[in-house]
Amino acid sequence: MRRDNRDARQDEYEDNVVSIKRVTKVVKGGKNMRFTALVVVGDKAGHVGAGLGKAAEIPEAIRKGREAAVKAMVSVALDENHSISHDMIGKHTGASVLLKKAPEGTGIIAGGPARSVCELAGIQNIRTKSLGSSNKQNVVLATIDALSKLKSPEEVAKLRGKSVEEVLA
Template sequence: MAEYINPNALGDLEENVVSINRVTKVVKGGRRLRFAALVIVGDKNGHVGYGTGKAQEVPEAIRKAVEDAKRHLVEVPTVGTTIPHDVLGVDGGGKVLLKPASEGSGVAAGGSTRPIMELAGVADVTAKSLGSSTAVNVVRATFDALTNLKEAKVVAALRGVDLGQ
């Protein structure tokens, strides 16, 4: 499991509400209406997290989602303005392919993946969503991909190889 990152040590985190869904629970007296929010937070410097929250009012659901996102921050390894290597993230029906891009290319990603890359501070990346287009599945698959990224130094150490700088 990833090590905990203290959100208070990072300073100001930006928030981006990816989706707000109306969800209902059918009970004896009718339907019980609530709201579910999916939020991304990040410092644009290699730290990003996502969270979900549910409440009877939208602002409360967003607040809960932001708290959840701050508890689940991950560190994203970067090489300059892009990611170190191609990576495929899978979660449920969602599949997201992330590829490094040359400097100045920008974030070529759509839907829920774009705000994750922007808030992580990755300026140049290409992303393709291959499976489910549901926001939660795409976000979880993207985070799976980001947690599977490894820097060249880490891979070299695991293999017992000297990079020969």
């Protein structure tokens, strides 16, 4: 059996199953049970994504969630001490997540869903606060939204037509 490039690329990423929910649909003949799995995937080097997989069995739902997460990956701008370059708020539906830059040695100060996203993105020093909804799926997507909106000092300097030193001052 020949493996294509996508399968080889998926093996590079670590994944973390944030939640598994049992969903029941009532039909004429009884109840249909299915599962949804929220999976976060990252390479611990500035790339992270999240996906939702739905299937009749848990392993299949996790596999589908992993595939969806790899397709939805974003790049994260990290600074020299493995933190984010500036503070940012990410929003998704009712959930907001505040990400704050932290100095070396702080570690990851974050709640469950936001923590798994930060760890798999390769961030080692960050402070987060989940605001609004505590729904795991919305918190994960709000965190990814905030990380995707981050800009490096080089990008900001280029946009403003200044040098990096002038932007950081």
